[in-house]
Amino acid sequence: MAATARRRPPEGAGHLPKQGGSIEPGPPAELPRQRRGTTPQMRGRYPDYDVLETIDHWDALTRRVVLDRVAMVPELRFFDEAEARTLKAFCDVVLAQDAEPRIPVLALVDAKLYEGRLDGFRYDDMPADPETWRQVAAGLDASARESGCEDGFAAASSELRHEIVERFAHGELDWELPVEKAWTVVMRAVLAAFYSHPWAWNEIGFGGPAYPRGFARLGAGQREHWEAPPEFARDPEADVHERGLE
């Protein structure tokens, strides 16, 4: 275990990045396969939890909004094909979506930009958010070409894509756009899209809309009857075997 060498090993927290947990790309070790419902990449901390099994307890309006997010993936209307290719690759890197099933983050962002559902402010040295997105797409491709990948960001190796995103996150790219602010603009939209999706709620064990029934068990370690416990350190291969789930 990575936790053993540390100064003060926080029991049960060794999987966290700041406590020595791995942040390498690729499937995280010790993370169970999802057994119920869907999570992005079918891994998650709550393998037996599917928030969508509780939809009969949600109000009709909320149910429609959330289910549409799953079932009705909008066509791209704002980004062109080349931008979409670059930005899909970017979204995959910043969200570590390295396999199917993926939450269609770029489609959700595209719909928001196309419909003009913006956030109500723009930095004085930045263009409006839709234009920022286009410039980020161009910037990612330009940065990939500078590093020798003529076909742009999406065609770059995994290492190069990670390196470029790393520099983007630290504001170290040489673009016309103020890079640090551009990072916050695009990430705000990316995170809002990803974590508005019930597959992501399954992965993190979020209780969901819970209206009108609400929550009653507020104490430490307490759960509603439909919530599930997290699982740590379960070997996914052995688990499938032990449970006879082949």
Add this chain to the structure above:
Amino acid sequence: MRERLRVALKGARRPPENDSAFLLDPHRRGVPGLERMRRFRPHETVDMLIVGAGAGGATLAQRLARRGWKVLVLEAGPFWDPDEDWVSDEAGAHELYWTEPRVIGGQDPVELGKNNCGRGVGGSMVHYAGFTPRFHPSDFEVRTRDGVGADWPISYQELKPHYERLEQELPVAGEWWPWGDPHGYPHGPHPVGAGALRAWEGARRLGIRMCVGPVGIANGSFGHRPHCIYRGFCLQGCKVNAKASPLVTHIPDAIEHGVEVRAECMASRIETDESGRCTGVAYLQEGRERFQPAEAVAVAGYSIETPRLLLNSTSARFPHGLANNNDLVGRGVMVQGAPQVAGRFGEEMRMYKAPPPEINSEQFYETDPSRGFARGFSIQTVGPLPIGWAEHVLADGHWGQALREYMRDYNHWYTIGVLCELLPRAENRVRLAEETDRHGIPIARLDYTQCDNDRANIAFAKQKLHAILEAAEAQDVLTIDRYAHLVGGCAMSDSPGCGVVDSDHRAWDIPNLFVTDGSVMPTQGSANPALTIMALASRLAERLGDKRIRPPVRRRRRVGVPA
């Protein structure tokens, strides 16, 4: 005995002169009887035209209507029906926020939108967390006491009866409050979730006192408003009607007493005549410009839209905008420094449960010379939902696999935050940008830069949050720097050279123009502003109603649109 009776009856007691909670439908959340709402004719001169149906505007409307005034409220956003318009979903709450274009600048730009700007009937209180603390007596005299900011032209004592009355109307639930002017609350404290108990324990070990509340959420049913169901979506609009916002606390009673709330009407200009008095307000409804004449106008659009409307209301007589002869409109906008620190615990905390506002400490509220800066901060709790939590994780510098890992760990975390009193500065201001919005009105630009005192306050408060979580034995921490709330921009003052309005909210330059929202605050304390905005409006209404303010001079009723 009297105390026991009070406790036994607490949920059943009606607030004085406000039947809102009883006018609502027990089974539906929307305001009933809108089809019977009074409608003023287009050329009918109303006694008071209020721009904005939020904390300031709705409270003023309800009070004045009870005094028999003819009141019209223009509201840019929709007349919400929580059943039909709101979803129990974080991303789906986008419609609740003011998302029209605005520009932000300065060295420490303030993000607007969902963080601090509401739209629609109920205003920002529709999506505030629910904390409703009073200001401290010291807040009204920070210049005298601490040599910073400005003194208010009114004292705490003048607001106190209005605080008490509003605490019954919302109603406010919480423990006996030991700070500021010590006081109790009409409803007892709500139960507290797992995370808040851990943070509380950490604070206790450091000798920091925390108390439950005060929140504008009835503890028990209240009139026809049901009990809170602890689903944690306070910031997304309360579909239950348990959390107080003017939509449920003042609008129903206002409408019952003859107020018209004209929603989806964007005020574009306040018109004035040759004598320098307001004649009414021009507004856009369904793309058409209309005009409503009024004896007096009260602007309650909050710290960005109120200055914007005043600055846009230029004329030959007021070339720099209304009430702006001294170039003070839009200056002194304040936000509170509101960093948050999350701590990781071995047990599941599930911080999405229970309302985000749980416990609060005002122990560090006033100046302590040993800290090396003026004024202070309060410590509060927050319970971010998944998108809010993702923004928190990102702000600590994580993306990709690291972000996903911290997100998967969501249920083990709890988050506490502070509200730091940042000082008013003239250069932190709202101006009109060159760009215009879809109505053709120039958009607002907000510049914000912190001063050294602000930075020292935020840094100290953040250390305190880390210390509490460490004492609570958190296994890991994540930090986000952010701002909360908006006040100032049209400060009240005791002389025309120091502010935009006098102690009666009346523009120094214009006898029948009032500003009645958070923008009149000369300083902001470290308390959440909602209750104080309502209390200010309540006080103004009382003074107008009692004719303690020279009433706007009545002229012959005039028909027609002025040139």
